[in-house]
Amino acid sequence: MGAVVLVTGASSGIGAALCQRLLQEDAAVRLCLACRSMQKAAATKALLLAAHPAAHVSLVRLDVSSLESVLQAAGEVQRRFQRLDYLFLNAGIMPNTRVNFKALVSGLFSGKAIHMLSTAEGLITQEDSVTADGLQEVFETNLFGHFILGLYSSVVCPGLVMTNLTYGILPYFFWKLLMPIMWLIRFFTKTYTLMPYNGAEAQVWLFRQKPESLDALMKYHSCTSPWWGNYVEARKMDVDEEAAEIFYQKLLELEKQVLARMNVPLNTQK
Ligand SMILES: NC(=O)c1ccc[n+]([C@@H]2O[C@H](COP(=O)([O-])OP(=O)(O)OC[C@H]3O[C@@H](n4cnc5c(N)ncnc54)[C@H](OP(=O)(O)O)[C@@H]3O)[C@@H](O)[C@H]2O)c1
DSSP: OOOEEEEETTTSHHHHHHHHHHHHHOTTOEEEEEESOHHHHHHHHHHHHHHOTTOEEEEEEOOTTOHHHHHHHHHHHHHHHSOOSEEEOOOOOOTTEEEOHHHHHHHHTSTTHHHHHHHOTTTEEEOOOBOTTSSBHHHIIIIIHHHTTOOOOOEEEOOSBOSHHHHTTSOHHHHHHHHHHHHHHTTTOTTOOBSHHHHTHHHHHHHHSOGGGOOTTEEEEEEEOTTSOEEEEEEEOOOOHHHHHHHHHHHHHHHHHHHHHTTOOGGGOO
């Protein structure tokens, strides 16, 4: 029996590319696409099966911005597989993004242009909203909805990848104008992975590692060389361990509160 692999947000972008790559790595894996839209998930499944007709691919409805949906999906996966070997916490959003054009222009003429363009630091703002659970949508989708699954995870960075998420930042024609510049910058900036296939490199690499060989303080970056060679670079995360511990305790406290509100016993939700 192949390993059971669940990918959240597998319906597009890096998640969908990751699923393709995992099937190339190991045709026996049992892939479970955990998505909020069953229609998009079914379309991704059809694409995967077109390339790998014998693959085991199933779908589970999961909206990570809803704690009820997360708990339901976890129960469904447990009933269906009785085990989970790999879990990729990939779903994420960047809603209502705006570019700070003033910062962009002044950044282009500063000595930090490449750094600014490769990290988008100080360039992007987003408008958050509140979910039905009363939490900030970005926090619940990108972090807390995954956190309540009660897991220790490794951190990966896909680099800059052109997906629905990034195309949402600027009008489409802007991207068209910027593309030649970005392809030029790509020669000097290894984290400009640009394509979902390349962006999934660090996740595929993780799939091959033994958990005990991983360092919780490292971020594993997907990188692409000027000649389109993909590789992974481990970079020490700039985290204050004391602040991280306080944050972790606050997350545990929040978890306790929301599960009590939903009448879910703390130890049975996982
Ligand atoms: N692209 C980049 O340059 C970049 C850089 C750094 C980090 N990332 C991270 O990489 C991950 C994948 O992003 P991407 O670039 O591949 O973007 P994407 O194409 O927009 O994919 C995001 C996936 O997450 C799903 N999703 C969003 N909200 C969800 C929710 N509430 N419940 C379940 N699924 C949800 C989306 O589903 P729908 O199809 O239904 O919308 C989609 O399948 C994200 O966590 C993102 O933050 C991306």
